[in-house]
Amino acid sequence: MMTFPILSAIVALPALGAALLLLIRDEHNEGLIRKTALVVSVLVFAETVLLAWQFNPASADFQFVERHAWIPVFGISYAVGVDGISLWLVVLTGFLTPIALLSAWESIHRKTRAFCMMVLLLESAMIGVFVSIDLFLFYVFWDAMLIPMYFLIGIWGYERRIYAAVKFILYTMAGSVLMLLAILGVAYLSSTTPGGYTFDLLRLYELSVPANLQFWFFLAFALAFAIKVPLFPFHTWLPDAHVEAPTAGSVILAGVLLKMGTYGLVRFAFPLFPVAAAYFAPYLAALAVIGIVYGALVAMVQPDMKKLVAYSSVSHLGFVVLGIAAMNTQGVQGAVYQMLNHGVSTGGLFLIVGMLSDRRHTRLIAEYGGLKKVMPRLVAAFFIVTLSSIGLPGLNGFVGEFLILLGAFAWNPRFAAIAATGVVLSATYMLWMFQRVNYGPVTNDQNASLPDLRPREWLQLVPIIVMAVLMGVLPNVFLRPIAPAVERMLDLVHSEAPSQIRAELR
Amino acid sequence: MNPGGLSAIVPMACVTAAALAAMTAEAFRSRGERMPIGPLGLIGFIGAALSVALLWNRNQASFGMVVADNFGLFTTGVLVVVGVLSLAISEPTLDRERLPRGEYYALMLFATAGMMLMATASDLLLIFLALEILSLAVYVLTGLRRDSPSSAEAAFKYFLLGAFSSAFFLYGIAFTYGVTGSTRLADIGTVIAARAMSPTLLQLASVGLLLVGFAFKVSAVPFHMWTPDAYEGAPTSVTAFMSTGVKAAAFAAFARVFLAAFEPLRDEWSMLVWGIAAATMIMGTVVGVAQTSVKRMLAYSSIAHGGYLLVAIVSANDIGKSAVLFYLLTYAVTNIGAFGVVAVLEDAERPNDRITDYAGLWATHPGLAVLMTIFLLSLGGFPPFGGFIAKWYVFNAAVNAGYNWLAVIGVLTSVVSVFFYLRIVVMMYMTPSDNPARFPAVPRMAAAALIVSAILVVYLGILPTAILNLARASIATIF
Numbered sequence: 005m006m007t008f009p010i011l012s013a014i015v016a017l018p019a020l021g022a023a024l025l026l027l028i029r030d031e032h033n034e035g036l037i038r039k040t041a042l043v044v045s046v047l048v049f050a051e052t053v054l055l056a057w058q059f060n061p062a063s064a065d066f067q068f069v070e071r072h073a074w075i076p077v078f079g080i081s082y083a084v085g086v087d088g089i090s091l092w093l094v095v096l097t098g099f100l101t102p103i104a105l106l107s108a109w110e111s112i113h114r115k116t117r118a119f120c121m122m123v124l125l126l127e128s129a130m131i132g133v134f135v136s137i138d139l140f141l142f143y144v145f146w147d148a149m150l151i152p153m154y155f156l157i158g159i160w161g162y163e164r165r166i167y168a169a170v171k172f173i174l175y176t177m178a179g180s181v182l183m184l185l186a187i188l189g190v191a192y193l194s195s196t197t198p199g200g201y202t203f204d205l206l207r208l209y210e211l212s213v214p215a216n217l218q219f220w221f222f223l224a225f226a227l228a229f230a231i232k233v234p235l236f237p238f239h240t241w242l243p244d245a246h247v248e249a250p251t252a253g254s255v256i257l258a259g260v261l262l263k264m265g266t267y268g269l270v271r272f273a274f275p276l277f278p279v280a281a282a283y284f285a286p287y288l289a290a291l292a293v294i295g296i297v298y299g300a301l302v303a304m305v306q307p308d309m310k311k312l313v314a315y316s317s318v319s320h321l322g323f324v325v326l327g328i329a330a331m332n333t334q335g336v337q338g339a340v341y342q343m344l345n346h347g348v349s350t351g352g353l354f355l356i357v358g359m360l361s362d363r364r365h366t367r368l369i370a371e372y373g374g375l376k377k378v379m380p381r382l383v384a385a386f387f388i389v390t391l392s393s394i395g396l397p398g399l400n401g402f403v404g405e406f407l408i409l410l411g412a413f414a415w416n417p418r419f420a421a422i423a424a425t426g427v428v429l430s431a432t433y434m435l436w437m438f439q440r441v442n443y444g445p446v447t448n449d450q451n452a453s454l455p456d457l458r459p460r461e462w463l464q465l466v467p468i469i470v471m472a473v474l475m476g477v478l479p480n481v482f483l484r485p486i487a488p489a490v491e492r493m494l495d496l497v498h499s500e501a502p503s504q505i506r507a508e509l510r
Numbered sequence: 511m512n513p514g515g516l517s518a519i520v521p522m523a524c525v526t527a528a529a530l531a532a533m534t535a536e537a538f539r540s541r542g543e544r545m546p547i548g549p550l551g552l553i554g555f556i557g558a559a560l561s562v563a564l565l566w567n568r569n570q571a572s573f574g575m576v577v578a579d580n581f582g583l584f585t586t587g588v589l590v591v592v593g594v595l596s597l598a599i600s601e602p603t604l605d606r607e608r609l610p611r612g613e614y615y616a617l618m619l620f621a622t623a624g625m626m627l628m629a630t631a632s633d634l635l636l637i638f639l640a641l642e643i644l645s646l647a648v649y650v651l652t653g654l655r656r657d658s659p660s661s662a663e664a665a666f667k668y669f670l671l672g673a674f675s676s677a678f679f680l681y682g683i684a685f686t687y688g689v690t691g692s693t694r695l696a697d698i699g700t701v702i703a704a705r706a707m708s709p710t711l712l713q714l715a716s717v718g719l720l721l722v723g724f725a726f727k728v729s730a731v732p733f734h735m736w737t738p739d740a741y742e743g744a745p746t747s748v749t750a751f752m753s754t755g756v757k758a759a760a761f762a763a764f765a766r767v768f769l770a771a772f773e774p775l776r777d778e779w780s781m782l783v784w785g786i787a788a789a790t791m792i793m794g795t796v797v798g799v800a801q802t803s804v805k806r807m808l809a810y811s812s813i814a815h816g817g818y819l820l821v822a823i824v825s826a827n828d829i830g831k832s833a834v835l836f837y838l839l840t841y842a843v844t845n846i847g848a849f850g851v852v853a854v855l856e857d858a859e860r861p862n863d864r865i866t867d868y869a870g871l872w873a874t875h876p877g878l879a880v881l882m883t884i885f886l887l888s889l890g891g892f893p894p895f896g897g898f899i900a901k902w903y904v905f906n907a908a909v910n911a912g913y914n915w916l917a918v919i920g921v922l923t924s925v926v927s928v929f930f931y932l933r934i935v936v937m938m939y940m941t942p943s944d945n946p947a948r949f950p951a952v953p954r955m956a957a958a959a960l961i962v963s964a965i966l967v968v969y970l971g972i973l974p975t976a977i978l979n980l981a982r983a984s985i986a987t988i989f
Contacts (some may be wrong), residue, residue: 075975077982078906140902144893151892154932158940166940170932177928181921184902188909188917195910 010058011068011084014051014094015132018044018101018124025121034116038109041120045102048127052098056485059091064488066137066206074141078191079202083138088489089270089340090134092482093263096347097134099467100259101127104252106464107355111251111362112160119160123252126152130260134267139187140203142272143180146264150176153253153261161248168241168248175241179231186224189217190276208276209496215279222280225273226288232265235288235325236295239318246314247367251358254310258317259351263343266324270336274328275496281331282497286416289329293422295322300429304436309360310367312437313353316393319426320346326423327408331497335411336490337483342404344482345392345475349401352389352468356382359461360441363454369437374446379456383442385465390438392472394431400475518570518578521558521586522626525593528554529619536612547615548955551597554619558626559590569987574694575633580984581835582630585762588839589629589755591966592846593622596751598959599850602950603747606858607655614654618751621647625759634683634693634720637763641679641727644759645672648752652744664743671726671736679723685716695771703774717772717779721786724767727760728816731789741809746856749805750849753812754842761819765834769826770988776826783824788919790817795923798930803863804852807930808845811889814927815841821916822904830907832981837904839977840888840896840970847963848885851878854952854960862949868934870943878952879938881960886931888967891924896970903978 021044028037059067066085074082086094105123112119129152132145150173158169187203194211195201202208213221231238242262246254269288274281299319306312324346327339359382360375361367376383388399395401405427413420446452457465475482516523528551539545562583570578578586596618604611624643631637649672653665687693689712690701702713722733729737741749772779794814801807819841822833855862855871855878862868872879888895901924908917970977 075978077975077978144898147898148893151887155939158936166936169940170929170936173932174925174929177925178922181925182918185905185909185914185917185921188902188906189914192906192910 009070010051010055011086011135012070014048014055014098015084015128015135017048017051018127018131021045021048022121022124022128025117025124028117031117034113037117037120038105041124042102042105044124045098045105045127049098049102052095055086056091056095059086059485061088061485062488064088064492069137077201078140079194079200079204080140081138081204082141083204084135084141085137086135087492088485088487089493090267091485092340092344093134093260093267094131096263096344097127097130097260099471100255100347100351103351103355103464103467104255106460107255107358108250108252109460111358115159119156122152122155123256126156126256130256130264133264137205138203139191139205139208139272142205143184143187146180147177149261149264153257156253157245157249160250161253162250163248164244165248168244171241172245175231175238179228179238182224183228186221189221193217205272213277213279218277218280219283222273222277222284225268225277226284229265229268229273230288230291232268233262233321233325234265234318235291236298236318236322237291239295239299242318243311243314246317246354247308247310251354251362254354254358255351258313258354259347262317262321263347266321266328266339266343269325269328270340270493274331275493278497278499285329285331289326289412289416289419292322292325292329293419295319296326296423296426297429300426300433304429304433307369308367309357309369309437309441310354312369312433313350313357316353316430316433317346317350319430320350320393323405323408323423323426326412326419330408330411330415331494332411332414333487333490333494334407335415336494337486338404338407338409338411340486340490341479341483342401342408345400345404348468348471348475349389349393352385352465352472353393355464355468356386356389359457364450369440371448372441372451373448374442374444375451375454376442377446378451378454381457382461385457385469386438386442388469388472389465390434392476394434395427398473398476400472402476403479516572517565517568518572518576518630519627520561520565521578521590522623522630524557524561525554525619525623525626528557529616529623532612532616532619536610536616539612545611547611548597548600551615551619552594555590555594555597558586562587562590571632575636576627576630577632578630579987581766581988582762584835584981584984585629585758585838586626588758588835588842589622589625591839592751592755592758592842593618595843595846595850595959595963596747596755599750599846599853599956600747601953601955602854603745603856606856606950607745609654609745614651617647617651617654618748621651621751622755625755628759629762631763632695632766634686634695634698634767637767638676638679638683640759641763642676644756645676648748648756651748651752652740654748655745658743660743661745662743664740668736668740675723675726675733678719678726682716682719682721682723685712685719689713689716695766699771699773702772709775709778713775714778717775718782720767721779721782724760724764725786728757728764728819729813730786730816730820731793731813734790734793734813737813738806738809741812742803742805746805746849746853749809750846750853753809753849754845757812757816757819758838758842761823761834761838765823765831766988768823769831773826780824780826783820784913784916787817787820787824788916790814790820791919791923792817795926795930798927801930802865804865804868804934805849805863807865807934808848808852811927811930812845814923815845815889817923818901818904818920821908821913821920824916825904825907825911825913827907827911828982828985829903829910831985832978833900833903833907835981835984836974836978837900839981840900840967843963843966843970844885844888844895844897847881847960847967848889850956850960850963851882851885854878854956855949857950865933865937868937869941871938871949873943875949875952877957878960881964882938883935884964884967886934888971890928890931892928894968894971896967896974899971899974899978
């Protein structure tokens, strides 16, 4: 009996929704367009929840796997599946997209239909990236995802949007084309195996790639992912893209897109090339730690709230990479968990910055002050999201960072020690920003009569806060499916003894 | 090979008949009468397409010089696509430039017949003859805007350099004949293979001269100088036609000569072609970045795409050989689409040729903007469009053949090329228009051709397997 292809349904539904929007005759009927898009994205979220519901958390294998031959001569297939590592990322994507669409309700009034279509197409491509278990298919989604994001930044962004959009797409492409060559190289190696040419991830996991080739392949993969994460010093596209993107774009960019880099490291770069991964892990960790401190320090001096949050992403994602580089259970589990946390809390921060800038048309911290008296509810939400972002125990951020530091300490205490300063620094810049914006007297008269949260804004922030609390209080619910998949990934990474590897590489 | 009488030349005979009909019709046209001469050509192409389908897998040969093997037939099929799409997008250019219809269509059909002959010829002399048939027709087409100095300049440059390259080509044939005693590709291959161990200087010279001749025709660096001028000066529909058709025919013959007859000498020529391929990709993209005219930019882009095709030739494995065919088809539909959009946007008063002229196109002509975006993204190699699969296939060939650095140059130049393709996208979507509604209305026929091209581009990107398998089956018979 054919089971229902739920993953394909999740990937296809947003794209079909985008096509549906084309059928709406009146391009100016914004309400109908927005509502249709929102309904579609909520349905997708429902699907992803159903997926998580039916997922067997005890199994480490890929589940709901579908395979259809695509270009059979080269063993390329449409192959999708989820395991514990990708499951929550799919749910996160489904979770954030309706929120992003809601956030555009007030702020996007130009070419609304195209905007909603781009968001939905982006969702399809992002979910496609997370569920692909064929390298070729993965690359197709990985590259295809750039196009809608490019348009989102370039058409609906702020003043320097074109520069930011072009920089975003060129940076990402430059990294990923080399990864394409590495993918071709790995697949070519597979052509001499008994099974023949393949791009299937599961079969490539079993391939033993010669150490000298692993070196190059890993570099190519790692470069693509490092740019996406972004790891210091490849991060310069991020502040531009984040600042210039419309709120919805920033939410998706920070919430989901950046995770593709770290996800790629966990899913592809490390398990496919374990020898090179062991060799490069300290270097990656060093860059990650530099990124943690550097991102935090730069965030501290930003006058622009959006830029501050953008740099905080550089810092927070440094933690994720550090956890992955540690290559032990706590580290990688924490890294996967932290990806989700960052998606929720930074998504929330961008929403709030967007709400403020919708009201005042400025994002400069100095323009605000004393908002607590004017908009107590918005500030309360702001406070919770801020605390979640800096990792207060009881909220989501704490669990991930704690696990990562635990893992990093077991691997290399020095990295853990430096990274821990990042926790302190993040408290400093976030709280300082919070204080300057919300406490004290109302210094600017324009702020005196700003409206508090509107119903639609409640709809955006409440889910975020609920998730932040849930993930902080009940981490085990989320960690249970992650654990077996992480163990499986670590088995692949540690399948070859590191000492022998170093000898081989030197 | 079956001595099939005349059957191998049926496709080009159909097109030639259509060309003759077009000329006759023009001669009997009374002044001011609008005759459907374009559809005459369409009938010829339908005949050619049918005969390609009937000849498939039959390996017919005529006169011992024209072989309708699957490789040639696939290329003929590509040329039919090129021809049909070019005819369909010609109308706006013809109207605006007041070009003589009969001549235009007849020349285009004659050129196509020459291209088809070039793709199926198995004798160096016949290849040369075909080259001249197509070149002469295309020279005239380039200069068809008689009152325009730039058109005349373009035609003159193209003619002079083309004649020059023909001389190289002819010298190459003569030397080859001197060394091997034959002009038949099969015999040349046998003779060279028999004494491949020590190629003489004369032999190397013959290979080099033919290489130069082909490099001119496929506009490979450093023999590309004529391309931007000719492409810019020619009427835009002609540019669409020649940037794809000439390339398809020349690459088919190039592959036939170098990958079959000169295959035993591959060690000698592969480094040379490697260098030309790298230089072509780099030059095409880097100079393309600096262009302000859309047509010139697309001209440099097509130079760069020639470079990717050369990568496939250098790779010289089965993937590379079929990659040539797949790439030619994808490139043809994409490039005609892109030039087609340029053609329909031209205005009688203003050429609308600057990149800045495309500002705000999305607001005034959303359909055209979306079509152009599809073509440009495909040229840049983005999934899910055909250009991505084509490039992937070429780089796959290079990686499998061990030409890793060539592949690296290829992917990096294609990132650079994305920059200039996106410049147009930026203009269309993200820059407000200072003066909207300058663009003329789009004729139905041209719109249909553009939509068909876009559908093909997406089809080749999402479901490439059928065509890929066809391309792979096409190379089995000759190499």
